[in-house]
Amino acid sequence: MIHVYRPDTLRDLLALLAAAEGPRYCLAGGTELVARQQAGLIGDSLWADIGAIPDFRGIRKDGEDLWIGAATTHSEVVESPLLGGFAPALVEACAAIGSPQVRNQGTIGGNVACGSADADAVCALLTLDAEVELAARRERRRLPLADFATGPEITVRRPEEVVLGVRFPARKHLRGAYRRVAPRNGATRAKAAVAVSAVLREGEIEHVRVALGGVGPRVLRALGTEKRLLRDPWSAATLARAMETAVAEARPLDDLRSSADYRRRMCGILLKRALDGIGLPLE
């Protein structure tokens, strides 16, 4: 049996989560949670609907950071001028999620909390140096998003905790792109994906972050690829080496959506396309 509660305040929610025993989940858009429940992956549990609680909503500047509430939908991300300026990779990633209906329903918090290895928004958020904000009745904490998921659908969230939102530094002149290959153009998970966020100066890369989706047990930061891109001046040879590194950094599996080999190859191709997307000349 699934018991669904709809608390009005964050305080009530946190009390509910703290008092409950056994598995408990926070329900926002339900696009992932309901699908998992229908697939039999979630059994008897407590679901706390966060939809009535204002603390989870909003996209705002908070000092030097940008903050996105966990209940922010993908559509709201796509339409946000603030994020268009400071998080272009995230805007592209959210635009690639599901279908219009799924984007209207699904949330950033859900994308993060589920810990999927191919989570589109997470892939872009990793290139923004994002942190996750978690709240529990007695404690609030923040940790790097890169440390949040530890394996496929495994996260460090404690049962009494809820994802409140994500934050990342508002970096000026940041460019970003998100590219993926998928079984079709919409309403599907990616076979492989690459997010890039970077600052360019005079045609050279001054700052870069690269993340790989769908090609490992969780979304991966491609630290080696980033180093490659920063080490040498921009050139076709730099690109080729970075592509090779991205392929080497991927740790994909075979599954029904794709072969591991194909996914690995795509990491290089998608990196090239993402770099093209942020305005680096390729040939």
Added chain:
Amino acid sequence: MSDSHHPRPAAPLRVVGTPRVKVDARAKCTGETRFADDLFFPRMACGRLLRSTEAHALIRSIDVSAAVAMEGVYAVLTGKDLPIPFGILPVSEDEHALCPEHVRFVGDPVAAVAARDPWIAEAAVNAIKVDYEPLPVIGSIEEAIARPTPQIHPYADEGNLHRKLALEFGDVARGLAEADLVREDLFFYEGNTHLPIEQHACVALADADGKLTLYSSTQTPHYVHKALAKTLALPPAHIRVIALPNGGGFGGKSDPFNHEIVAAKLALVTRRPVKITLNREEVFYCHRGRHPVLLSVKTGVRRDGAITGMHFRCFLDGGAYGSYGVASTYYTGALQTVTYKVKNYKFDGIRAFTNKPPCGPKRGHGTPQPRCLLEVHLDKIAGELALDPIEMRLRHLVEPNSVTANYLTVGSSGLRACIEKVRDESKWGERRGRLGPGRGLGFAAASYLSGAGLPIYWNNLPHSGVQLKLDRGGGVCVFCGSTDIGQGSDSVLAYVVAEVLGIEPLDIRVVTADTDLTPVDLGSYSSRVTLMTGNAALQAAERARELLTQAVGAKLGLPADRIGLGGRRAFDTANPEIGMSFAEAVQCAEAKFGTIGTVGSYSPPASKAKYRGGGVGPSPAYSYSAMVAEVEVDATTGWVKVPRLWIAHDCGKAINPLLVIGQVEGGVYMGLGEVLMEGSFFRGKLGVHKVPSLLEYKSPTTLETPEMFTYLIEDPDPNGPYGAKEAGQGPLLPVMPAVLNAVYDAVGVRIDETPIHPHRVLEALKRKAEGKEARVGPTALPKLEYAAPVRVPTPWEGGDGRAVAGEPVGHKKKPAEAAR
């Protein structure tokens, strides 16, 4: 019948041929249409099936005690409660509503419950304990050939080969010897499924007299009626089957299904209405979708492309039951001959039983797989002969009004017009080969039946019947057994009757698909409905017209043939202002003749094919389609995009061009899914469906749907109502080969399999770069001793449609006999 095909050709058509809304469109758009799952009755129970978790096993025991003991459970059934087998074809009645002792695929039903609500029903089926004794799993065609035991069905022709058959028309060896070029090609066509948006659902009720009513989302209420009577051992007269509008069928709702029989039995046992609505996963298990087929073709051609001999071999992976499979097998060999002249023709067909959901009829039924190979094969032959693939085909088209090597009678054919239309509109001549890197054009043509010439079970009765009731108020009610599955068959009935009687479709009420109220129509399959019910409606309407004009003529003192019907009036054609309203005309007729009702019926013309197996392929009329597809192939990701395509379809005459275009474009969309991404994939060793959900079974969305340029070619066929032929299935057929041929034109590699997996495109490109054969696809057929062919001399050898050798004496084993 023949006299009513061209009713008063002088009169211009008012309704037929004009774009109109469907008669059910408003209800569909406003959500008022009631589908089977929308039905609710007082005291209604919820039924649910327990399905096998084993792909192949014997049932040692079933313990239902925990389910029976649950509060809110009304009844629990197992195989012993429904011991009589059934199946759509009399030669393969190999299914049980609930498996008595042998489960044959993951999803095979073994028990059922009726309960107060769906949650209790689900808990109850989960409480049933089944003890299985696993058997080795047969997961593929190759395994079925290699492992004759354990047999999935004892009635198979041999081992796990359900059917093994061969037909030869003329002498193919001689034909190949006469050729300038002989080429052989192999292809694998993956299985896929219909994906109707509406999941199968039914509600059964038993009344106080013990009579049964079943509402169901079925394409074939008549066959469900027969199956219920058989399996429940009830007189057919005590059973009423009502087919509700189908939320898509595509062939997937053409068999009688386990859940229909189970719901009926539960209603009889519990004396409550019982509803069973399948979930999406169960729909994937009901399946009856496209057979996976491994194919080969060897063809001999002259330098100009004339076909001197052709030999097809088709290995069908049938899944766990017969379904329509025997017909499907014949269909993989039947229609190769109706597009281009084939002088000598041979066909080997093998259908394997495997431990997977049963395959059956999906849009195109057995013909898309061989057509796909044939059109790809001809593209390759044209390449070898350095001929333009379109021009080569145009030289050798089957003539209208001719008989093929396998005795199919072709009447009208707009194939040439279709081909020329798409060739010209796509600017084939100037654009092909000049589109730049990664872009290409491909061509294919095809043909399909407008209804099968023979019924599924042997009888000499009409295939379709229509009754009209004319009301004093001027209304007309049309009764017909046909089922509207979204294609618009209810609308066709209204249009035809409105045309003949001079009234508006809105004045007509259409009552269909109710075995108590409507005369039999065999069902919405094999693209038969517009032609057959259309002709039956035309005959009934002509007879009503006759009564009206006689009565009105008598009243006005004019000869009946002076009386015209139109604009909701009956009038003197010489002085149109003299006349009366249609309602008054009906009153005149009723006063003169008594209650006004007329009937019409249709039976297809006799077939020339008299050999065993000749029942599959003949049709009153063949539709023709031709397509040019444009593709873009991304050589780095292997992704194939179809930005635009041109399709022309010869439908004889468009009763409503909007509906025909809708059918054509729907077929194209479905074909694109089959070639680009769809597949029913299994973990072969376990027989487990990998993708039984809408999330993971990928079919195209609007984002993949190309710009379509659709052209209707109207070459009226004398056998069709107003000349109409089919449009529901044929336009799917050229899609897959046209796309595959375009991929070759774009990047020079042959993908000899469906769907086109991007990684296989990359593999083919790599092979090409390495100087190997630039193709991916099967490279060999399984080793097998083929059946001795039924030999039939061709018409041009003086044959009469009968076999001269190879016909087995006696009859084929049926499941029940094999079991004894």
